[in-house]
Amino acid sequence: MAPRTLQTGTALLKLSSNFKIEVNGVPHPPQDLLDAVLRTTMRLESDKLQRLIVGRGSSDQPKLMDAPSLAKLILALTPTAGSVRPIAEEATKAIGLRTESYSLIVPNSNSGVATILSNSTLGLFRGLTTFEQLWYDDASGTTYTYQAPVTISNDSPAYPYRGFMLDTARNFFPVADIKRTLDAMSMVKMSQFHWHVVDSQSFPLIVPEFPELARNGAYSSQEIYSAADVQDVVNYAGARGIDVLVEIDTPGHTAAISASHPEHVACAQSVPWASFANEPPAGQLRLASSATANFTTNLITSIARTLPSTMFSTGGDELNVNCYTQDAQTQADLKQSGRTLEQALDAFTQSTHGALKTLGKTPVVWEEMALVHNVTLSNETIVMVWISSQNAAAVAAKKLRLVHAPSDYFYLDCGAGEWIGNDPTGNSWCDPFKSWQKAYTFDPLANLTAAEVPFVLGGQQLLWTEQSSAQNLDSIVWPRAAVSAEVRTCDLLDLCCFFSSLPSVGLLDWSYSSRWK
Amino acid sequence: MAPRTLQTGTALLKLSSNFKIEVNGVPHPPQDLLDAVLRTTMRLESDKLQRLIVGRGSSDQPKLMDAPSLAKLILALTPTAGSVRPIAEEATKAIGLRTESYSLIVPNSNSGVATILSNSTLGLFRGLTTFEQLWYDDASGTTYTYQAPVTISNDSPAYPYRGFMLDTARNFFPVADIKRTLDAMSMVKMSQFHWHVVDSQSFPLIVPEFPELARNGAYSSQEIYSAADVQDVVNYAGARGIDVLVEIDTPGHTAAISASHPEHVACAQSVPWASFANEPPAGQLRLASSATANFTTNLITSIARTLPSTMFSTGGDELNVNCYTQDAQTQADLKQSGRTLEQALDAFTQSTHGALKTLGKTPVVWEEMALVHNVTLSNETIVMVWISSQNAAAVAAKKLRLVHAPSDYFYLDCGAGEWIGNDPTGNSWCDPFKSWQKAYTFDPLANLTAAEVPFVLGGQQLLWTEQSSAQNLDSIVWPRAAVSAEVRTCDLLDLCCFFSSLPSVGLLDWSYSSRWK
Structure with missing residues (x-):
């Protein structure tokens, strides 16, 4: 799982026992970002995953005592970031308009501070997720990485x-x-x-x-x-x-x-089902009926408008064509409207897509x-x-x-x-x-x-x-x-x-x- | 899952709220039988499974009020049963010598008593298992069957x-x-x-x-x-x-x-593994070595003698023949003993089977x-x-x-x-x-x-x-x-x-x- 750019070292780095994550330079940080920080903090404490190698990293143990400790991770928006929005708002923007990129630096000295930088709270959250996964525990409960320093510049997804x-x-x-x-x-x-x-x-x-x-x-x-x-x-x-x-x-x-x-469903429960559907029970909306089209459009509107x-x-x-061929009402509707199926x-x-467009979907x-x-x-x-x-x-x-x-x-x-x-x-x-x-x-x-x-x-x-x-x-x-x-x-x-x-x-x-x- | 003989009725029968299972006619009933009775009693109370039909048996509900209740299940050994042994002892007899058969009668009247009869505690336990699975719950928590009366005569397995x-x-x-x-x-x-x-x-x-x-x-x-x-x-x-x-x-x-x-393992971790085993890591006991045969026999004896x-x-x-062909020690052992592989x-x-026979296994x-x-x-x-x-x-x-x-x-x-x-x-x-x-x-x-x-x-x-x-x-x-x-x-x-x-x-x-x- 390589980020777009990743530089890692080979030094051991512990998480300090008073390790803290601070949100800096984010005016009025949204609650969901603060919650995410809290979840990461808790998981860093509760997750006891050891290195997935023979011996579970026990050979790191003697060297850990003298390894430097990281005391702080700072999350900050870049100066060019626009107005601060909740993660949820950034994540539900139109596909392709979301900003998920971030940079992450983890130093390997006692005095160093790790940083995650992004243009959006969503990017900060993605960086937090990466940060969280850098760490292992040893048998005595020390949380550490063996790849310090870590530098990731502008990691971002290839596909949204x-x-x-x-x-x-x-x-x-x-x-x-x-x-x-x-x-x-x-x-x-x-x-x-x-x-x-x-x-x-x-x-x-x-x-x-x-x-x-x-x-x-x-x-x-x-x-x-x-x-x-x-x-x-x-x-x-x-x-x-x-x-x-x-x-x-x-x-x-x-x-x-x-x-x-x-009244809106053709071939409901019709048998043998294999003639009417790919699996039972059969049943398809009477697409040729204007009443059914209105019903469906209203249904979709009712649901879609409640969603971000x-x-x-x-x-x-x-779609099973035979279902409609056998449905007297659909045949009558088609005849009346002069339409093919x-x-x-x-x-x-x-009708349904038009309603979605009206809602901006x-x-x-x-x-x-x-x-x-x-x-x-x-x-x-x-x-x-x-x-x-x-x-x-x-x-x-x-x-x-x-x-x-x-x-x-x-x-x-x-x-x-x-x-x-x-x-x-x-x-x-x-x-x-x-x-x-x-x-x-x-x-x-x-x-x-x-x-x-x-x-x-x-x-x-x-x-x-x-x-x-x-x-x-x-x-x-x-x-x-x-x-x-x-x-x-x-x-x-x-x-x-x-x-x-x-x-x-x-x-x-x-x-x-x-x-x- | 039909027993050898099964007669069921179509009447509803409830479990009485003071339903009890009694072990009768079993002198000094073994603790594991009493424990099994307790587990069945508890599961009858805790299991909320409803009928696995559309409506979950809700149509039974109006008729349940007037249905008779079963107040007691009696477990009894038949007069011809030998000395009473724990279930565990019956279950670990030599294959083919175990008695698992039982009879079960569940009446459909308020005054009736259900009975399980067997020649062994193991049979009583099998009957208890069947009894436990006769019952469903309705939405209000009433435990009942819809197939009373139930008669099973001498249910027994076709294969041990x-x-x-x-x-x-x-x-x-x-x-x-x-x-x-x-x-x-x-x-x-x-x-x-x-x-x-x-x-x-x-x-x-x-x-x-x-x-x-x-x-x-x-x-x-x-x-x-x-x-x-x-x-x-x-x-x-x-x-x-x-x-x-x-x-x-x-x-x-x-x-x-x-x-x-x-010293006892040929081709241990040998590569490519596919030449030495069906999956890695390769490794087989040096069967031609008398030291290894002794070690294996002692190992098997040590384990087998602790088991009922x-x-x-x-x-x-x-067995991978190439592993032995490539193993110098095995080849030397074969040569020395004049044996083929x-x-x-x-x-x-x-050697190993002889030791098992000595233990009666x-x-x-x-x-x-x-x-x-x-x-x-x-x-x-x-x-x-x-x-x-x-x-x-x-x-x-x-x-x-x-x-x-x-x-x-x-x-x-x-x-x-x-x-x-x-x-x-x-x-x-x-x-x-x-x-x-x-x-x-x-x-x-x-x-x-x-x-x-x-x-x-x-x-x-x-x-x-x-x-x-x-x-x-x-x-x-x-x-x-x-x-x-x-x-x-x-x-x-x-x-x-x-x-x-x-x-x-x-x-x-x-x-x-x-x-x-």
Whole structure:
């Protein structure tokens, strides 16, 4: 995990027993920055990770007594920094407009002071994260580094979108589990939590204007996210440098809506499910109905306007045409409007995306909306490439911004056997398991021309949760999900990684998970 | 999970708020039976599992008010039962001599008393386990069954060996994690914990006569099993109806011994490792050396004599011939004794197995010792078939007893990617992942003649832990490891399952794990 520039020495440096972190030169420091300083201070005390080498660094011990001690870390904004904003505000700026860069200097003398310098509180927070990971404990509890002095000049991410997607609809995940996941994400400097909150299986999201959706569509009255829960998650993420991209997948994957609004859902629960959907239960919004388009647009507006993120996903994957062919009402709606199904999908999309634009939000869609369907997407639309990594080039060729989410590299749920259908010897559709080694081989710029490179916003690993729950969340997600935070484009000496973060204690080391458990 | 005979009704029956379990007609009931009764009583109170159907059984609620209540469960030995022994003593009898059968009657009237009847305390314990799993809670905390009355006559296992193997050498597992695993095993009536305690990667077992082995061979002084730890695990297992089969894998898989006894280990840490072992580090006991044979025999004796089990495994898998070809000392030893390598292996095995027989123990070996090598195995030897399920028939044809442990069905670690070598796109050697559905298709009597059927003692699922630790133990093992506890030979109406255990809340239901977490 090499930052863009990194110079390390070979000297031992202890953390002084009265080590302190001071925020200097930041007028009225925002509370979330002070909280982050407190968390780092506490973790430096509580984290007992020893060096991950044979002997756990015991050979350092005799030399530690005489090593210099670091008494202070100072965080300061650069003179050119603008007005001071909370980390959460910096982290939820439009993608591409966030300032995450920082410089870090750790001296190796008793009188020295370590410094983190940045143009933004978000950059200071990224620097704090790096600083926190420089240190090990020895057996007697001394906290030290063996690489002093450390100099990092203007470390910054190669891509702004470094994400993780969690599906909370196939199985429900309590807020505490989401927060623990956000903690881990922030430790590897991820910037985006993609919350696939609802799907055909359940609708756990309470939308105050549409309370019937969760009341009838959640697995139970306990397995829901209240409006306060959502704000809690968003605030928790923001304070940790993470923007929350919420997805309401439409018009497919919406069977759960039929529990409260059967009038808006075609082929709800239709059988055999395989004729109507990629997995049961079937059900898709009646995209040709103006009442349904209005309902969907109002729903998306109601949710999106409560969220700080400038992005919102309307989904758009896996539309089943047969569902609409068999649906008498959709056929009548199409006939009445004189539209083809594709034209109706376009109108439906203009309606939801238009509402997002009114709110100042950027629409995000799955790749089918760009590559399979005849939908007009505005220039700023962001496309998630999931079916195959091979499809990224086609999206870029359409001059649309993209996020890599390829099932052939980044799907964390693959390889756990076939859970659908009746073939006990079957494997999962995206077999085999995507190991961290495999994810590391991903090249975010493969098959792109130089002119297309700017369309790549970054990437994310994803967990679809048909076979996961809170009970195996940590072990199936980590450390693998950290890979996409630092995938490189070229070779090991190349610097264009998604993000560059010290130190070598990283995801290559499975014990790393002990850092955040 | 149908028992051999099961009759259920359709009536609701509540557990009375003053419900009690009484041990009757068991003179001086052993403490582990009383403890088991207490655990069942506590779990009936603490387990809040609701019916695993839509609505979680809420439709039962209006009818529950008028349902009869059960006030008492009586455990009694049958008049023909012999002297009363602790569960642990019954569970550690020689395989095939254990009495696990029981009968259970649950009435459906207010005045009725439920009874469990058996010839042994172990049978009473199995019945208690079944009884415990009959009950659900409703939302208001009422504990009830919807299948009263319940009658099970003489439920008993089809196979005595229903096991799970854990490798505690590739990664170390604290005793608490092993105990939690034993709890889960007992809930699905497993009878054998196969403890692959040491291997080439580490030697965490403290053997009082050979303290240097763990001192130099364990990962750290914290990652060890003291003699007291071993007795703790054995006693904990025994009280839960589980016999502990300890394995000291020999002569291969012994590199960790070279840290304290380099004189006994050939090709220790030799490179390239692939020429000397199936995974690094290489290292095998110098089987042609009489000093090494004596050392190994003394080591095995020292461990085996402290254990109640009548079985002990000397391993015997994956011998690498080149390691011995390249080892000057082994070549000299062979020359001096005038033996071939196979003859030396035979003599080595006679030495260790002879010592086990002196202790009254039955040797257990991996399949290579029966199928690949020219080793004389006594009739009572038990062979574990792991390389392929296809090899079971060859073992039975040699009239040797066998335990199914096939990598193509029962290996829980398969399908997590290749961790060895330098191929980032490689899959695990036993890819794909063995889903519970796949394990269920296993036929323990495939390709066996009727005469060979009695050689099948049972089966077990296994976790090799190169890619597992305490952090993902539960999620990688359960509920899959429960499958081999009830694999059937024929069709769903066939009764010869490994074990038959009520109720339908079983491993097919992933939520089952909430029962023991």
